[in-house]
Amino acid sequence: MQRLKTRPQFQAALAGGTVSRTTHFVLHRLALSRPSDTPITALQTLGSVPSQEQALFGLVDVWLGAMVPKKWARRAVTRNAIKRQIYNVSERFVHRLPVAAHVVRLRSAFDRQHFISATSQPLKLAVRQELEQLFERAARPEVST
Incomplete structure (x- = not known):
């Protein structure tokens, strides 16, 4: 698994669309095509201009990034703990996720009245359970009708 590092990578993955959501998290995904999926034109064989996708994501692999805005997690220790959990x-789900760029984004705050400490076991457990639900929903094969 590769990690998203640059702003354009995050922006591209966010533009890909929402795949799964829970109360506090949302998962965005941008599908990455394998080199064999795209037809080879004369320009590509000459190696002139790579696609924007190839330029942003050099490897065709599962990419993941975590966004934990200050708006929803004020303290840095909380943001870092949530990112580590992500x-x-x-x-655990890397082999079940498709080849794509994924971004997990915190979309609402955990109640500070209920979770007093940023590194408390109840907060870690709540975050872990929600993330497992999020990835489980995203890893399910799509049902075609």
Whole structure:
């Protein structure tokens, strides 16, 4: 699994669309095509201009980024703890996720009255359970009718 690092990578993945959501998180995905999926034109064989997707994501792999805005998690220790949980939980689902760029975004705050400490076990457990639901929904094969 590769990690998203640049702003254009995050923006491209966010533009890809929403795949799954829970109370506090949303998962965005931009499908990445394998080189064999696209027809080879004369220009591509000469190696002139790579597609924007190829320029942003050099490897065709599962990419993941985490967005935890200050608006929803004020303290840095909370943001960092949530990001660590995102990356740890995603490791369990990496083989079930499609080749794409994924961004997990925190979309609402955890109640500070209920979760007093940023590193409390109840907060870690709540975040982990929600992330497992999020990735489980995203990893399910789509049902075609």
